[in-house]
Amino acid sequence: MRQTLAVLVENNPGVLARVAGLFSRRGFNIDSLAVGRTDNPAVSRMTIVVEGDDHTLEQVTKQLHKLIDVIKIIDVTAEEYVDRELVLIKVSADPGQRIEIAQIAEIFRARIVDLGRRTLTLECTGNEGKIRAFEESLRPYGIKELVRTGKIAMLRGSRYTGGGNGKEEE
Amino acid sequence: MVKSGAQILVDGLLEQGVDTIFGYPGGAVLPIYDALYDAEIRHILTRHEQGAAHAADGYARASGRPGVCLATSGPGATNLVTGITNAYMDSVPLVAFTGQVVTAQLGKDSFQEADITGITLPVTKHNYLVKDVRELARVVREAFYLATTGRPGPVLVDIPRDVSAGLTGDEDPGPVNLPGYRPVTEPAPARVEEAVRAILAAERPVIYAGGGVVNSGAHAELQRFAELILAPVTATLMGLTGFPGDHPLSLGMLGMHGSKYANYAVCECDLLIAVGVRFDDRVTGRLECFAKDAKIIHIDIDPAEIGKNVRVDIAIVGDVKKTLNALCARLKARLPGAWQEKIRQWKKEYPLTYEENGHLKPQQVIREIYRATGGRARIATDVGQHQMWTAQYYTFTRPRSFISSGGLGTMGFGLPAAIGVQVACPDEVVFSISGDGSIQMNIQEMATAVNYDLPVKIAVMDNGYLGMVRQWQELFYNRRYSYTELRNPDFVKLAEAYGAAGRRVTKPEEVAPALAEALAAPKPVMIDFVIEREENVLPMVPPGESLDKMLG
Numbered sequence: 001m002r003q004t005l006a007v008l009v010e011n012n013p014g015v016l017a018r019v020a021g022l023f024s025r026r027g028f029n030i031d032s033l034a035v036g037r038t039d040n041p042a043v044s045r046m047t048i049v050v051e052g053d054d055h056t057l058e059q060v061t062k063q064l065h066k067l068i069d070v071i072k073i074i075d076v077t078a079e080e081y082v083d084r085e086l087v088l089i090k091v092s093a094d095p096g097q098r099i100e101i102a103q104i105a106e107i108f109r110a111r112i113v114d115l116g117r118r119t120l121t122l123e124c125t126g127n128e129g130k131i132r133a134f135e136e137s138l139r140p141y142g143i144k145e146l147v148r149t150g151k152i153a154m155l156r157g158s159r160y161t162g163g164g165n166g167k168e169e170e
Numbered sequence: 171m172v173k174s175g176a177q178i179l180v181d182g183l184l185e186q187g188v189d190t191i192f193g194y195p196g197g198a199v200l201p202i203y204d205a206l207y208d209a210e211i212r213h214i215l216t217r218h219e220q221g222a223a224h225a226a227d228g229y230a231r232a233s234g235r236p237g238v239c240l241a242t243s244g245p246g247a248t249n250l251v252t253g254i255t256n257a258y259m260d261s262v263p264l265v266a267f268t269g270q271v272v273t274a275q276l277g278k279d280s281f282q283e284a285d286i287t288g289i290t291l292p293v294t295k296h297n298y299l300v301k302d303v304r305e306l307a308r309v310v311r312e313a314f315y316l317a318t319t320g321r322p323g324p325v326l327v328d329i330p331r332d333v334s335a336g337l338t339g340d341e342d343p344g345p346v347n348l349p350g351y352r353p354v355t356e357p358a359p360a361r362v363e364e365a366v367r368a369i370l371a372a373e374r375p376v377i378y379a380g381g382g383v384v385n386s387g388a389h390a391e392l393q394r395f396a397e398l399i400l401a402p403v404t405a406t407l408m409g410l411t412g413f414p415g416d417h418p419l420s421l422g423m424l425g426m427h428g429s430k431y432a433n434y435a436v437c438e439c440d441l442l443i444a445v446g447v448r449f450d451d452r453v454t455g456r457l458e459c460f461a462k463d464a465k466i467i468h469i470d471i472d473p474a475e476i477g478k479n480v481r482v483d484i485a486i487v488g489d490v491k492k493t494l495n496a497l498c499a500r501l502k503a504r505l506p507g508a509w510q511e512k513i514r515q516w517k518k519e520y521p522l523t524y525e526e527n528g529h530l531k532p533q534q535v536i537r538e539i540y541r542a543t544g545g546r547a548r549i550a551t552d553v554g555q556h557q558m559w560t561a562q563y564y565t566f567t568r569p570r571s572f573i574s575s576g577g578l579g580t581m582g583f584g585l586p587a588a589i590g591v592q593v594a595c596p597d598e599v600v601f602s603i604s605g606d607g608s609i610q611m612n613i614q615e616m617a618t619a620v621n622y623d624l625p626v627k628i629a630v631m632d633n634g635y636l637g638m639v640r641q642w643q644e645l646f647y648n649r650r651y652s653y654t655e656l657r658n659p660d661f662v663k664l665a666e667a668y669g670a671a672g673r674r675v676t677k678p679e680e681v682a683p684a685l686a687e688a689l690a691a692p693k694p695v696m697i698d699f700v701i702e703r704e705e706n707v708l709p710m711v712p713p714g715e716s717l718d719k720m721l722g
Contacts, residue, residue, distance in 0.1 A: 009350075010349070010350060013299070014287065014288075014291075014299075017288070017291060018291060021291050021292055022292075025292050055477070058477060059474065059477075059478060062473050062474035062476075063474050065473065065474070066472070066474055067350070068295070068296040068316065068348060068350050068351050069350055070350045071349045071350040072350075
């Protein structure tokens with residue numbers, strides 16, 4: 001089972017090490033982790049995708065809560081949510097293949113962001129399934145390099161999780 | 171008014187009511203030591219930083235107030251790590267201050283630089299590297315708040331030398347504000363109600379009490395609760411002083427070296443009331459068999475402990491004292507029945523015993539220490555056979571009178587911890603019960619005890635072996651005593667060299683006079699009890715076995 005957690009943390013030095021260290025020493029598996037500042041510069045938001053059974057996932061949440069720098073944890077997967085990931089893929093492309101690849105990009109609403117003598121670099125945003133499909137369709141051309149941001153997620157609707165005060169509001 | 175970081179630290183300590191710190195000076199803490207030179211705080215100079223951490227730990231366990239230790243950067247800081255980890259595993263409120271190289275030299279592999287916040291990340295409740303002197307007052311306040319509230323634990327504050335030497339205005343940082351830290355102390359009424367129903371429905375309840383009872387100061391509440399529902403109480407090593415060992419409802423310790431009747435009671439109960447415990451593997455034995463027919467109520471202040479090792483039926487997150495009070499308010503006294511009778515039978519049938527054969531037995535020594543001190547002493551131990559014999563044979567009746575390394579199992583804890591206990595309780599009798607292996611792990615603290623006229627009595631259970639390891643080799647490795655035999659120094663001469671008194675006891679009839687003499691001496695005394703060499707700690711649940719499968 002996989003779960004996506006949105007974790008609000010105090011933007012203190014070492015907070016990433018605290019979270020990452022907790023996962024490794026308790027034997028929890030991180031699928032992906034994305035972190036960045038929120039609208040409040042004192043607060044960062046981590047989106048963590050974890051793999052494990054119910055018991056493990058419960059422990060992950062409880063152990064995260066014990067970290068003093070962790071302000072709030074939202075299990076995004078428990079509700080309706082939007083998630084996105086961005087991928088950059090550098091793919092082999094002889095001049096004759098460029099049109100073909102551009103068509104694939106269009107299907108996925110991806111963009112060509114750079115052009116080399118024998119390569120194209122594409123940017124694509126979407127959920128996990130779309131990213132996977134995009135990657136698969138480019139694989140035959142030869143993927144030279146691939147980088148993903150890791151998933152970020154947000155609840156749907158008018159509910160939101162304030163950046164600083166840790167309150168959930170309607 | 172302009173103040174130095176070191177002065178801010180000292181003022182912060184005074185504001186927290188700190189009267190004693192245990193430490194060891196060095197380059198990176200020179201500004202702090204200069205401020206301590208004329209501060210109204212007692213500083214105990216240990217002979218090793220590990221001793222300082224354990225002494226602060228012992229001080230905290232005996233007094234219930236936070237223990238404070240101080241060390242320099244690099245090796246000073248890393249020498250604290252075992253002591254900090256020990257406090258972490260046993261939830262002891264400890265605040266450790268370390269010096270650090272100047273901020274400009276951080277991360278440059280400078281002389282005596284060690285990333286102590288990185289190193290102690292997994293073994294502290296929280297830690298800080300203070301890079302700006304203006305943050306120091308706030309950090310000191312937060313450190314004590316974190317160490318002492320919720321589930322207690324160690325907090326480390328790393329202070330670069332330019333921060334302790336730096337100057338800033340004297341501004342009050344205001345009350346502690348940690349949005350990510352809100353320990354729940356009030357139990358949820360709905361959960362309490364559920365627990366009450368389960369207690370009323372139970373025919374064979376057992377209370378399994380741990381260190382949380384002691385930390386919460388809930389010994390009186392636990393006694394009232396147990397007497398109300400007539401449930402026998404078994405304790406973990408950490409919870410041993412949470413319930414009087416001479417009470418008719420006491421089952422003593424459970425687990426690997428628990429009493430048979432405690433382990434049988436846990437195996438056959440239909441309701442296990444777990445109070446301030448964490449279901450450690452030394453307690454539960456084989457997990458699938460642990461209290462397998464019982465409903466489990468788990469009361470703990472740390473939500474992460476609930477369901478960590480064992481599935482529980484009713485979870486109450488909250489302070490143990492408050493929760494027990496809430497339960498007592500909703501319960502009525504019960505009458506004894508078949509269960510209480512069965513417990514009484516078990517206690518009669520399977521008492522804790524040892525064979526008396528004319529040789530000096532460690533169990534006899536512990537019993538005689540109990541008699542000589544009227545059961546009123548504060549006893550610190552090291553780790554191993556002597557620790558288990560102490561837990562089994564010294565009947566503890568007062569909270570915070572048994573000071574022992576439980577979770578981490580740190581050999582070398584006993585003597586420095588006893589020093590901390592004696593500092594916290596200057597008018598009480600303090601014993602350090604040790605083994606001939608353990609005592610040598612921090613023997614240098616003899617000098618500290620003598621230096622500060624701390625009349626700690628050190629009883630060494632000397633069998634010339636690392637006894638507990640030897641016992642396992644005997645039972646599970648075909649008596650292949652691989653590197654467990656010790657050739658020891660002359661402990662009597664050693665004690666005398668340190669300026670303490672030393673004495674050797676080899677016969678059963680010498681024990682009582684030796685103890686009487688030691689208790690009368692106004693200084694540290696070390697007694698070398700030369701005990702039967704291959705005595706085992708029994709009963710014993712072999713590792714990975716069910717609690718009812720006991721040897722001995």
